Amino acid sequence: MEEVTKEYRHIPVLLSECLEQSNLKTHYTFVDATLGGAGHSSEVAQRLGSDGVLIGIDQDEMALAAAGARLRNLALNTPPQIELLRGNFGNLDELLLEAETPGVDAFLFDLGVSSPQLDFPSRGFSFKEDSPLDMRMDPGKQTVTAAELINTLDASELTRVIRDYSDEKWASRIAQFIVESREHAPIETSSQLVEIIKAAIPASARRAGGHPAKRTFQALRIEVNSELSVLRKGLEAAVRWLNPGGRILVISYHSLEDRVVKEVFAKHARTCTCPPGLPVCACGANPVLKVRTRKPILPSAEEIENNPRARSAKLRVAEKIR
Numbered sequence: 001m002e003e004v005t006k007e008y009r010h011i012p013v014l015l016s017e018c019l020e021q022s023n024l025k026t027h028y029t030f031v032d033a034t035l036g037g038a039g040h041s042s043e044v045a046q047r048l049g050s051d052g053v054l055i056g057i058d059q060d061e062m063a064l065a066a067a068g069a070r071l072r073n074l075a076l077n078t079p080p081q082i083e084l085l086r087g088n089f090g091n092l093d094e095l096l097l098e099a100e101t102p103g104v105d106a107f108l109f110d111l112g113v114s115s116p117q118l119d120f121p122s123r124g125f126s127f128k129e130d131s132p133l134d135m136r137m138d139p140g141k142q143t144v145t146a147a148e149l150i151n152t153l154d155a156s157e158l159t160r161v162i163r164d165y166s167d168e169k170w171a172s173r174i175a176q177f178i179v180e181s182r183e184h185a186p187i188e189t190s191s192q193l194v195e196i197i198k199a200a201i202p203a204s205a206r207r208a209g210g211h212p213a214k215r216t217f218q219a220l221r222i223e224v225n226s227e228l229s230v231l232r233k234g235l236e237a238a239v240r241w242l243n244p245g246g247r248i249l250v251i252s253y254h255s256l257e258d259r260v261v262k263e264v265f266a267k268h269a270r271t272c273t274c275p276p277g278l279p280v281c282a283c284g285a286n287p288v289l290k291v292r293t294r295k296p297i298l299p300s301a302e303e304i305e306n307n308p309r310a311r312s313a314k315l316r317v318a319e320k321i322r
């Protein structure tokens with residue numbers, strides 16, 4: 001355990017903004033749906049009282065072990081009840097029923113992978129390390145790896161995944177190069193895939209827009225973990241579990257995640273669009289949320305300098321109105 005906490009280094013993103021936006025009270029039930037290394041949660045735990053509850057969820061065993069050790073080591077005067085659950089926030093209903101939660105006052109979703117997940121080569125998330133192409137967030141429960149997708153999807157399915165989940169301009173060429181390459185031998189490692197992507201993208205285009213494999217790796221990770229449908233499901237459940245006045249905070253790191261957050265918030269915040277003078281509402285609008293961030297909250301230049309991973313972060317917040 002000591003080993004895990006020493007190695008698990010992840011700087012929490014938009015920490016003070018999250019604490020402020022959570023509107024924490026000592027008796028709150030706070031659900032951290034993406035516990036990671038408990039960067040946010042260890043600060044939340046210090047602000048809850050003995051009548052408060054902190055529920056931490058992560059599907060990653062390594063994250064949960066590190067977070068558990070960190071939270072246990074906090075010297076708290078009035079420790080809240082702390083419950084850590086291993087699972088996917090796509091199954092929020094089951095997890096919160098298991099925790100016997102009557103309702104929730106604040107949810108935090110800090111999406112994506114943590115720095116240690118990227119840094120442990122065996123997880124296969126990083127295009128910078130040579131590792132097996134895995135990318136499963138929960139290797140114990142998920143069976144389909146990135147290698148399996150790369151070696152079995154046909155060219156049009158590969159193009160769809162890469163294009164839809166990353167806006168990669170060269171998606172269809174990358175897909176073709178993948179299919180041609182695997183005819184000789186299966187593609188099993190991240191460096192094999194990086195070389196194929198580099199060969200598929202013309203040299204002039206390769207120089208722009210960061211590492212040429214970044215977008216394809218993001219697309220594969222989203223597909224392996226069904227990230228967008230899981231996010232929609234998790235947010236929908238969070239809206240149901242929220243107590244009146246409670247808040248949902250979501251930190252996203254790319255436009256596809258951010259779009260899902262905006263859509264779910266907007267759907268539940270939709271106000272009546274009937275023409276004035278109609279005796280009863282016919283459009284069926286029934287707002288339960290108020291969006292508190294018309295524009296997302298972004299990290300400061302100072303935060304980005306100290307933690308480059310925060311560069312693409314966007315925090316959106318909504319409050320339950322009834």
Ligand SMILES: C[S@@+](CC[C@H](N)C(=O)[O-])C[C@H]1O[C@@H](n2cnc3c(N)ncnc32)[C@H](O)[C@@H]1O
Pocket residue numbers: 010011012013033034035036037038039040041057058059060063087088089090110111112113114137230
């Ligand atoms: C960016 S990290 C969170 C870091 C954390 N806020 C901190 O400061 O230490 C995201 C975490 O969410 C977890 N995660 C991602 N998707 C998940 C999902 N669908 N269900 C549960 N956990 C998930 C990952 O395993 C990872 O540990």
